[in-house]
Amino acid sequence: MASSATNHGEKANWVLHPPRPPGRWREFMEFSGDQETSPMDILPSSPKHFKQPSTASLAVETPTAEEKLDLEKNSSPVQRSEWVLNGPEPPGLWHELMDSVRETASYCGNKYSSLKNQPALKSVVSIQQEIFPILVWGRSYNISKFKHDLLAGLTIASLCIPQSIGYATLAKLDPQYGLYTSVVPPLIYAVMGTSREIAIGPVAVVSLLLPSMIQKLQDPGADSIAYTKLVLTATFFTGIFQASFGLFRLGFLVDFLSHAAIVGFVAGAAIIIGLQQLKGLLGITHFPTNTDVISVMEAVWTSFHHPWSPHNFILGCSFLCFILISRYLGKKNKKLFWLPAVAPLLSVILSTLIVYLTRGDKHGIKIVKHIKDGLNPSSVNLLELNGPYVGDVAKVGLIVALVALTEAIAVGRSFSSIKGYHMDGNKEMMAMGFMNIVGSFTSCYVATGSFSRTAVNYSAGCETPVSNIVMAITVIISLQFLTKLLYYTPTAILASIILSALPGLVDLNKVYRIWKVDKLDFLACIGAFFGVLFASVEIGLLVAVTISFTKIILISIRPGTETLGKLPGTEMFCDTAQYPMAIKIPGVMIIRVKSALFCFANANFVKERIVRWITAQKAADTKGQTKDKEATHLVILDMSNLINIDTSGIATLEELQKNLISEGIELAIANPRWQVIHKLKLSNFVGKIGGRVFVTVGEAVDASFGGKIATAC
Helix, strand or coil: CCCCCCCHHHHHHHHHCCCCCCCHHHHHHCCCCCCCCCHHHCCCCCCCCCCCCCCCCCCCCCCCHHHHHHHHHHCCHHHHHHHHHCCCCCCCHHHHHHHHHHHHHHHHHHHHHHHHCCCHHHHHHHHHHHHCCHHHHHHHCCHHHHHHHHHHHHHHHHHHHHHHHHHHHHCCCCHHHHHHHCCHHHHHHHHHCCCCCCEEECCHHHHHHHHHHHCCCCCCCCCHHHHHHHHHHHHHHHHHHHHHHHHCCCHHHHHHCCHHHHHHHHHHHHHHHHHHCHHHHHCCCCCCCCCCHHHHHHHHHHHCCCCCCCHHHHHHHHHHHHHHHHHHHHHHCHHHCHHHHHHHHHHHHHHHHHHHHHCHHHHCCCECCCCCCCCCCCCHHHCCCCCCCHHHHHHHHHHHHHHHHHHHHHHHHHHHHHHCCCCCHHHHHHHHHHHHHHHHHCCCCCCEEEHHHHHHHHHCCCCCCHHHHHHHHHHHHHHHHCHHHHCCCEHHHHHHHHHHHCHHHCCHHHHHHHHHHCHHHHHHHHHHHHHHHHCCHHHHHHHHHHHHHHHHHHHHHCCCEEEEEECCCCCCEEECCCCCCCECCCCEEEEEECCCEECCCCHHHHHHHHHHHHHHHHHHHHCCCCCCCCCCCEEEEECCCCCEECHHHHHHHHHHHHHHHHCCCEEEEECCCHHHHHHHHHCCHHHHCCCCEECCHHHHHHHHCCCCHHHHC
């Protein structure tokens, strides 16, 4: 046996340098060809009798400090087994459901309790501060912070104005709707949001997602007004869902879109968005409503067989190169951070002047033409809440709400972690929801946090959400006085601005990291990618979510098992595959199920694996391949991983017990959780195994060897 003097450094190396774990494919193939540690490696020894725990019940009372000290000094393994067997009854299903409801309401309840004992005026102020965080951080706001926010706000406005026009065209809306979306939502977020850096407005992915689903209900080319009404209605539902997620603390719904799925989805959407911009870059008049790559490439190929003007392509590519070079210079020299931010606006100004002075619109260059001026008009009367498509539009709103929240929260948390402050996820959802609800009333479509503009906002040194207010005011001025100057803006420039923002959405390093770490996550990633690329945006999302759920189900129904051995110099029992130096106990098979739930889906799989191991052990004994003639006499099930068990799991354990008895083998269980031991007692399974229930694996082993195994190891 190994010495107990193993030092801490050696034990740390065991953890840091284990053998390479089996891959996913090997794990899933193990059912037919068992690849795990063979029970033939376990050294047999003479069977011993268990020390049975007494059936006396312990009083279920909270011990005093003195009683705890006395228990720590004088408790025996038999007493500790009774602690497991005679614990209080765990909470039932109804109690757990009510706990969940109470937890959801506890935040509001605690706030209400704290406010109830305060003076009325102070309570009103506290409620307002809770809803509007600007009332908290605004008290310490000063002129120094405003200088930074002013510069950051003007910088992101120079990027926001051309992007907003471009994203509106991507969403198949009139250009002014993009500018409207950069006014009201940022103003509302500035007073309700908790992120200091996030820049609010239209984004590329949402601008693609909306038309990809809504144009199936209404063709924007046939009736643009009806299409716009559906977009605004979808925005209203998006806000309702987002606010509900925050109100009822349902942020976990966003997690249904895993990190890997989002990476693949965004990468596929970036390529689709890029292909969509070929319409403006090449000046194509007729373009398909389908977003898949095949339909788009067919339209592009067909356009070359008709007379077309290369001026759009030359102009767009020239300014695309200018924007990319500006971005490169901004990365090389931190002092030029403003250059990539103002490059899109400079491109719009210069290209508009070129087209105006040369009358390029008379020579085939496509231009934006009229942009409606003035502030956001009311759109309450445009919402189709009683129309025939209200159910379908609500589904669109739910999907867009999840995608928009995922992007915004990911962006916000990225920068809040850099600055070292907490961003309240539920408040963020409330702020996003409320700004989209009000936005739908003021001619805005779905707004969320933009990664590119947020990065510029951070680089420009923003201090608070006031930078969003500065940006919104700048856009208001543009809507009031500058829209007529944008009449001659070429659509090729808007396409080049959108194209310049896409490389950051395709992150090959993240894709490689996902492949390296988890192959099933990579499958979800490429599933979303190819689903978006060759089918549609919603199909890509559906594929990603389906693969992610399939992964969870496969892990649940094929959990695998591991054999345990004692780690030298410790009282720990660990997986012998991960720790080859772990000592296998003679005559004892210690098994741990790698699942939190032992249920109908996986119980039979685990039982058959254990039975096969016993059969293989018996065959090895018959052939004399073991070091001793005695076979395994004890199987210990370590239940420390199991959170719960159902009736199918209990029935399977009973079948396993019968199989083991027929082979002359005893069964014991160690460290069962609260719900598990309660159900095993109710089903009388504890009596069927002779009460062999122990707090730890070590005590189960000691009991079978009369307490001598601890000194032997």
